Amino acid sequence: MGALAGATMRHIDPGALVENDRVHRSVYTDPEVFELEMERIWGKAWIFVGHESQVREPGQYFATSIARQPIILVRDNNGALQVLFNRCAHKGAMLVGDQCGKVKELRCCYHGWRFDLSGTLISIPLEKGYDCTGFGRGDPQANLQRAPRWASYRGFVFASLSEEGPDLISWLGGAASSIDNMVDRAPEGDLEVAGGVLRFEHDSNWKFFVENLNDLMHPMVAHQSSSLTARSLAKKMLPPDRPPPAAIEILSPFTESYGFFDEMGLHAFDYGHGYSGGKTSIHARYSDIPEYNRRMEAAYGKDRTAEILAVNRHNTVIYPSMTIKGAIQTMRVVKPVAVNKTIIESWTFRLKGAPDELLRRSILYCNLINSSANLVGPDDQEAYWRQQCGLESVASEWVSMHRDAGQDEEIAPGHFYAKGSSDLAFRNQYRAWRGYMVDEGSPQ
Numbered sequence: 001m002g003a004l005a006g007a008t009m010r011h012i013d014p015g016a017l018v019e020n021d022r023v024h025r026s027v028y029t030d031p032e033v034f035e036l037e038m039e040r041i042w043g044k045a046w047i048f049v050g051h052e053s054q055v056r057e058p059g060q061y062f063a064t065s066i067a068r069q070p071i072i073l074v075r076d077n078n079g080a081l082q083v084l085f086n087r088c089a090h091k092g093a094m095l096v097g098d099q100c101g102k103v104k105e106l107r108c109c110y111h112g113w114r115f116d117l118s119g120t121l122i123s124i125p126l127e128k129g130y131d132c133t134g135f136g137r138g139d140p141q142a143n144l145q146r147a148p149r150w151a152s153y154r155g156f157v158f159a160s161l162s163e164e165g166p167d168l169i170s171w172l173g174g175a176a177s178s179i180d181n182m183v184d185r186a187p188e189g190d191l192e193v194a195g196g197v198l199r200f201e202h203d204s205n206w207k208f209f210v211e212n213l214n215d216l217m218h219p220m221v222a223h224q225s226s227s228l229t230a231r232s233l234a235k236k237m238l239p240p241d242r243p244p245p246a247a248i249e250i251l252s253p254f255t256e257s258y259g260f261f262d263e264m265g266l267h268a269f270d271y272g273h274g275y276s277g278g279k280t281s282i283h284a285r286y287s288d289i290p291e292y293n294r295r296m297e298a299a300y301g302k303d304r305t306a307e308i309l310a311v312n313r314h315n316t317v318i319y320p321s322m323t324i325k326g327a328i329q330t331m332r333v334v335k336p337v338a339v340n341k342t343i344i345e346s347w348t349f350r351l352k353g354a355p356d357e358l359l360r361r362s363i364l365y366c367n368l369i370n371s372s373a374n375l376v377g378p379d380d381q382e383a384y385w386r387q388q389c390g391l392e393s394v395a396s397e398w399v400s401m402h403r404d405a406g407q408d409e410e411i412a413p414g415h416f417y418a419k420g421s422s423d424l425a426f427r428n429q430y431r432a433w434r435g436y437m438v439d440e441g442s443p444q
Contacts, residue, residue, distance in 0.1 A: 185308060
């Protein structure tokens with residue numbers, strides 16, 4: 001946040017907004033709290049930038065943002081990844097306007113300044129005009145500025161706008177195992193982004209979406225119009241001896257019983273990360289794809305294949321910016337825009353070496369659940385919008401996180417477990433929220 005913005009902002013004490021079992025409504029509704037989040041959470045945490053498969057070759061780039069600041073992920077001519085601010089050092093124009101592409105160099109569209117793929121300034125039109133000014137080639141400030149830190153974990157690239165903080169692997173902690181499992185599900189041990197992106201704008205605060213991912217008390221209520229309708233129609237119209245179509249397999253589990261979701265369970269880690277499921281999830285009863293199983297066993301052997309496929313997680317939240325589903329090879333990325341506006345991007349991955357049938361199921365899942373014209377997502381979006389509007393009310397200043405408070409089980413240092421109906425996921429995210437907002441990045 002700039003000095004001027006900070007000077008005009010009223011004093012906010014974030015520590016007073018979060019208690020062990022409740023949060024103040026202003027964390028969702030106050031624009032100034034949102035600006036502090038951009039500075040202290042999104043400006044300090046490791047934020048997902050892109051996947052290495054999007055920039056396989058030198059010159060390939062992927063344009064995105066961190067805390068609303070334009071960023072370019074690019075592969076330079078030495079094969080190294082670079083994370084650069086998408087801003088010309090001269091007059092500030094973005095170097096690339098498209099989301100992805102391939103270039104030999106980065107050239108400003110406004111005055112023609114040229115930069116190599118590592119961000120170094122290589123030429124200025126009428127360069128003599130800068131003689132004796134101290135600004136030009138050789139001056140680090142005339143180069144494209146780089147993100148302070150970036151790192152890749154098994155192809156997933158993260159960056160931080162802060163020079164300080166834990167390294168990526170330490171920060172990921174137990175959530176890294178979900179990335180491991182997703183990649184290990186590929187017979188060739190590698191993933192690649194398949195196709196484009198489904199982009200879904202929400203008229204609500206970013207935290208509603210992130211919290212909802214592992215809220216296992218809402219599916220059987222919120223998704224009656226989609227999932228329960230699908231189940232009812234399938235029961236009425238399909239012969240009992242006929243295997244259900246893939247769409248019904250995908251939609252039906254969203255309205256399973258409270259007991260089913262309790263059994264899934266919740267796991268929470270430092271820095272706000274966590275996942276639901278493990279031994280079972282809404283993906284556990286999908287039909288086998290025999291050719292996929294055969295290719296996995298050929299690659300890993302029968303025992304290791306069984307071990308990989310036995311991991312059945314629902315959503316893994318890598319707080320604050322992304323969530324993955326290893327069992328269905330999808331990812332959603334969070335882009336806060338304003339206190340009451342968020343963009344959610346949904347991506348699908350191809351497991352290299354797997355049959356196309358698996359990818360088709362992943363695409364079907366995304367179309368049914370994550371697209372802007374899907375069946376399930378609007379149920380959640382309606383709830384987020386109603387929460388956003390409802391929390392403008394002064395009827396109560398607080399939002400509850402009381403369910404099963406005090407019953408979380410620490411099964412390893414920094415690793416907590418609770419049954420699926422617990423509010424553990426919320427309490428853990430706000431423990432991290434407070435750590436960033438008050439304690440300068442502490443997981444506590």
